[in-house]
Amino acid sequence: MDLERYLLLSAVLFVIGMYGALSRRNIITVLMSIEIMFNAVILTLVAMSRFITPAAARLPGADPADVAHWLLTGQTLAVFIVVVAAAEVALGLALVISLFRHKDTVDVTEVNLLRH
Amino acid sequence: MDNLFGEIVFWALAVVTVGSALLVVTIRDVFRAALLLATTFMGIAGLFVMLNAEFLAVVQILIYVGAISVLLVFAVMLTRGVSEGNRGTPVQPVALTVAALLLGVLAWSIVQAEWNLLPTDLPAPFEEVFITTPQVLGRLLISEFVLPFEIAGVLLLAAVVGALALVRESGEE
Numbered sequence: 001m002d003l004e005r006y007l008l009l010s011a012v013l014f015v016i017g018m019y020g021a022l023s024r025r026n027i028i029t030v031l032m033s034i035e036i037m038f039n040a041v042i043l044t045l046v047a048m049s050r051f052i053t054p055a056a057a058r059l060p061g062a063d064p065a066d067v068a069h070w071l072l073t074g075q076t077l078a079v080f081i082v083v084v085a086a087a088e089v090a091l092g093l094a095l096v097i098s099l100f101r102h103k104d105t106v107d108v109t110e111v112n113l114l115r116h
Numbered sequence: 117m118d119n120l121f122g123e124i125v126f127w128a129l130a131v132v133t134v135g136s137a138l139l140v141v142t143i144r145d146v147f148r149a150a151l152l153l154a155t156t157f158m159g160i161a162g163l164f165v166m167l168n169a170e171f172l173a174v175v176q177i178l179i180y181v182g183a184i185s186v187l188l189v190f191a192v193m194l195t196r197g198v199s200e201g202n203r204g205t206p207v208q209p210v211a212l213t214v215a216a217l218l219l220g221v222l223a224w225s226i227v228q229a230e231w232n233l234l235p236t237d238l239p240a241p242f243e244e245v246f247i248t249t250p251q252v253l254g255r256l257l258i259s260e261f262v263l264p265f266e267i268a269g270v271l272l273l274a275a276v277v278g279a280l281a282l283v284r285e286s287g288e289e
Contacts (some may be wrong), residue, residue, distance in 0.1 A: 003231055006167070009130050011222035013137055013156075015215045020141030022211035023204050028146055028191050032153050035184060036137050039160050042172075050167045050246075053232045068241040069252050075169055076256050082172075082179055083268045087275035089184050093191045094279035100195045109205055 006047035014040035027099070027106045031092045038085045042078045049074025126166060133159030146192050154185040168246040171253055 013036055020033030054070035056062060100106055136155040143149050157180040164173035205211075234242070245252050257265050 003233065004226055005126070006163070007226045008223060009134070009163075011219060011226060012134055015219040015222070016134070016137045016141055018218065019211050019215040022214065023208040024141065025205055026146055028188060028195065029141070029149055031191075032140055032149060032188060035153065035180070036140065036156060039157065039180070042176075043160055043163060046164055046167050046169045046172060049169070051231070051233055053234050058232065064239040065241040068245045069256060071242060071245045072249065072252050072256055075172055075249070075253055076261050078169075078172055079175065079253070079257070080261075080264055080268055082175055083272060086179055086184065087271055089187060090275050090279045091282070093187055094282035096191055097194060098282045106195045 003047060003051040006051075007044060010040040010043040010047070013037075013043065025107050025109055027096055027108050027111075028093075030108060031089065031096070034092075035085065035089065038081060038088075042081050045074040045078045045081070047074075049078075122166070125162070129159050129162040129166070133163070147189070150185060150188045150192055153188065154181050157181045157185065169249065171250045 017033045017036030017040060020036065021030050024030055024033065049072060052074075054067060054073060056067040056070045057064065096106060099111065103111060105111070133156055136152045136159065140149045140152045140156065143152065157176060161173045161176040161181070164170070164176060238246075
């Protein structure tokens with residue numbers, strides 16, 4: 001039950017983030033919800049990294065000393081997600097500021113320039 | 117984690133994380149939502165410590181709580197005034213239904229899947245990896261994952277340049 005409860009917790013967080021991203025008007029809250037979703041995914045990866053046997057260690061005749069470092073594949077992936085999330089939030093907020101300058105609003109339902 | 121202390125810490129962190137995440141998506145004041153988001157991030161950092169990922173816990177505090185939350189607070193301050201409150205969109209009931217359905221599917225698949233779990237008493241080299249996480253992680257990043265590592269650097273540079281280009285005052289050459 002150790003792995004499952006972390007996965008269920010991150011599923012709950014992901015769903016909360018998705019609900020926020022779909023249902024809020026303020027674009028900054030939408031960005032915050034996306035950050036919650038990113039964090040849920042990172043939590044999944046770290047939990048997997050802690051509790052799942054890496055594929056290399058499942059091969060017949062695998063020496064634990066040689067495959068031990070594959071245990072941290074999930075954590076490595078999490079590091080990359082943090083990098084991408086930081087880039088995403090920097091660009092997202094730049095877009096928000098630029099939108100606010102041009103349209104004087106942060107309401108996602110009022111931004112319909114591309115609608116025919 | 118079969119001891120009582122670990123159980124208490126896990127449930128406390130889970131309640132703090134989920135509770136503040138729920139408040140982030142429901143509270144009206146956007147500024148308070150940004151502060152609650154920092155609480156969510158810190159709860160997740162605590163869960164990382166529980167999962168033997170101390171390096172990621174520190175990264176989480178530095179980047180999410182330290183940088184991303186502050187950036188969001190800045191954005192809230194810069195756009196405040198017009199954004200009175202944080203109302204829902206007309207698709208709110210649809211969003212709630214989709215979210216509930218997704219949670220059901222995820223919970224069902226998590227519970228019924230057969231996970232290839234690690235043995236409870238880890239072999240000595242595996243135990244060693246979880247004690248020296250930063251060293252192993254650093255070695256992985258410059259050996260097996262060196263290409264994604266370099267690409268991540270280029271991505272960050274592009275993001276910084278792009279953000280600067282977007283927020284530059286127009287007409288200023």
